[in-house]
Amino acid sequence: MFDYETMRVIWWLFIGVVAIAFAVTEGFDFGVCTLLPLVGKTDTERRVIINTVGVTWEGNQVWLILLGGAIFAIWPAVYATLFSGLYVAMLLVLFALFFRPAGFDYRSKLPDPRWRNAWDWCLFLGGTLPPVLFGVLVGNLLLGLPFHLDQDLRAFYDGSFWGLLNPFALLCGVIGLALTTFHGALFLKCRSEGVIYERSTAVLNILGPVLLLLLGIATVWTLFGIDRPEITQMPAGDAPSNPMNKTVIAAGASWLTHFLTYPWMLIAPTVGFIGLIMAWLFGKGDNRVAALLSSSLGLTGLLLTIGFGLFPFLLISTTDPRSSLTLYDASSSHTTLLWAFWITVVFLPIVLLYTRWVYKIIWGDITEQTILQDTHTLY
Amino acid sequence: MIGDDIVMLSRLQFGLTALYHFLFVPLTLGMTFILGIMESVYVMTGKEVYKDMTKFWGKLFGINFAMGVTTGITLEFQFGTNWAYYSHYVGDIFGPLLASEGWMAFFLESTFVGLFFFGWDKLTKVQHLVVTWLLAVGTSLSALWILIANGWMQYPVGAEFNYETLRMEMTSFADVILNPVAQVKFVHTVAAGYVTGSMFVLGISSWYLLNKRDIGFARRSFSIASAFGLASVLSVIVLGDESGYTQGETQKIKLAAIEAEWETEAAPASFTAFGFPNQATQHTDYAIKIPYVLGLIATRSIDEPVKGLKELREDSLVRVKNGMVAYGELQKLRSGDHSDATLQAFDAHKADLGYGLLLKKYTENVVDADTATIEKAANDTIPKVAPLFWTFRVMVACGFTMLFVFAMTFYYCATRVADQKRWLLRMAVWCIPLPWIAAETGWFVAEVGRQPWTISGVLPTHLSVSSISTGQLWFSIAGFALFYTVLLIIEMYLMLKYVRLGPSSLHTGRYFFEPQAGH
Structure with a gap:
């Protein structure tokens, strides 16, 4: 069961798991930061909001770091092509991430309201720009990216940064932001009471239908307006990783055909939409934990939809379809996949266990009282 | 052909951000x-002052940690953004080491750092102590993995080139992890980190003692830091x-360059303590040499010679020619053409393929x-000697x-008289920058x-x-x-502010x- 082909598929699933963990946990951290200056009016209110994620945001961020590291380890070609190709976009993501560590830690170290207000907007940017950029990235993954590999397998990007900002990708950027804000508002409800709880509910009431509408548009757009190439010939699943040994042809807007070829994959979009609808309905009321779990389920469904939709592609090339990278021909060696597999099998459960323990210790409502009691210690 | 300016700017950016x-x-x-040690004393003795020490030095640690996190993300992005061909070529070995760092180290430190700051009232004494130690173990594990990765860059064992995938692939994970260069580097580097923490606490405590404030607090911090x-x-x-010794085995050129050892001397080689290395004449002017020492450091013997740069360059020349064949x-x-003859010829020379690539x-x-x-390619394998010679000596002097x-x-x-030795306290304050200079x-x-x-x-x-x-x-360098300039100013401002406030920042x-102090 540990043959090369199976390991490649298992790792495709594992990276999906890491991406989902990232989206679910950092999703609400981003969302809470976006909502910070909007939902919190006074300094104490804002401190309540910050401290709902204060203890745990840093651990959650590691899912993003690990996602990068895992792609580097498992699909080096994807890591190389994506990060260098989308150079400016990736640096913008990076710069946006700079705002948070200092924002969280430094904001309440000085009492000056101008200082605190400035950091609040930094946190806002740190929570808002990444989901927009990640959304744009996902949009472009579906559209395919203009890149090619040369005979040394060196990656060249054939487009520009501005080309990434096309209408479909921008729609996906807006969806990314709407998703994290929605998810963040649900999280905020889970850990607050009174005025912040109510304002978060108000945000959810507006955002829920908007989000579902946007997702509906993006779905229709993808199914009928975006081309998806097709692999007509490729080496065996356990062949050495070399993307140049396959044949890929244009196949028009064939996403629906693809899903119908693997009908079980339709469970992903179903879970995505049902999860988000339930999250919206629960979110209106007081069943806050059920709402957060539902939106987590919704996010999971959406990410799986993207992964399944691209299968077996990881990166589609629009300028040289043969250079497209798949989970079979862009992976690391069998030895590396196996080692990484065992490390993950051991450490994933350990990480989940102690993360759960930390959440258990700190879980509960943060109130203005909490902040005033520990005013010199808390963020 | 790749433009030299791209290479220069990429190196500049990576060097500066690293x-x-x-x-x-x-x-x-x-x-x-140090926080782990202080808190352990607190848990064992129950004295509040040790808890205050953990919390106050913890505050300074926190200001620093935020910057470490911020600037650390950069490095992970940069391999892909700026060193894409590197990532393709050695991702099979380098990638899993970074991923392991994520699983074993980043999660540990990042998950527990929040509880360290905010868990005081939510955890029992012992639970909190465990959290602090997990944080410490996490940070050192992070150093372990990244230094295994860096050690592999210095001495790439356990991997070979695969002509079908056109990259290096792992042949033995054990060899990569147990790389002797990595082991030595790890202990040397984390210990240098412990020195940095100690010098920081020692210097600041000395400053409190010089100013006759927070004496009991400062004296205890001072003792822990000095020990x-x-x-x-x-x-x-x-x-x-030890790393001089492993270098003698594994990175001969680097060692010879650090020591400005142009010629292969009769064993045991002498050590050039001082002098002015001159790359053009391949000679060290005004050299002050100490007999036997280099031979002893590099080979731990009196009869093995240490190869000089001129001879090492000749070795490179042979390898470049082999590399062309490969x-x-x-x-x-x-x-x-997958005939046996070709495969055999390739296998016979592939260890030198990299030297052939120098010609690219x-x-x-x-x-x-x-x-x-x-000849030019062979010359390229000898780095500029003077900068290495000097920076190495600065590090050792520190x-x-x-x-x-x-x-x-x-x-x-x-002997319990440290408070009275004001010259030493002053010296400790002035020495605060030294560990950073040494590390850089x-x-x-x-x-x-x-x-x-x-x-x-x-x-x-x-x-x-x-x-x-x-x-x-x-764009990225700008x-x-x-970001880094603005953040550094803010960080230094906060750090100095909290150092001046001292333990009064805890509001106990x-x-x-705190004139209202009643006891």
């Missing part, structure tokens, strides 16, 4: 252990010597290089100065000494870069300059600046 990141890392490494610092600085120096055979393999800087086809070009400070402070702590120069030696390679003997630096433009590079009412 050195900048390493302003914060050693302090994190050291402070977490931990002495043990750590001794480890750094011993392991520094490259030629690789071309045949790629064009579909001058000729795309490699196999058509003329004698002059081959190390021994700190050894003196820690030895004296430890001695006077033990140490990195410079390790990384510049590896040039012209990113992976020693395997992948030349100029091939490792991404296919990007100078415009993109200037961004880093802006027990410390200087």
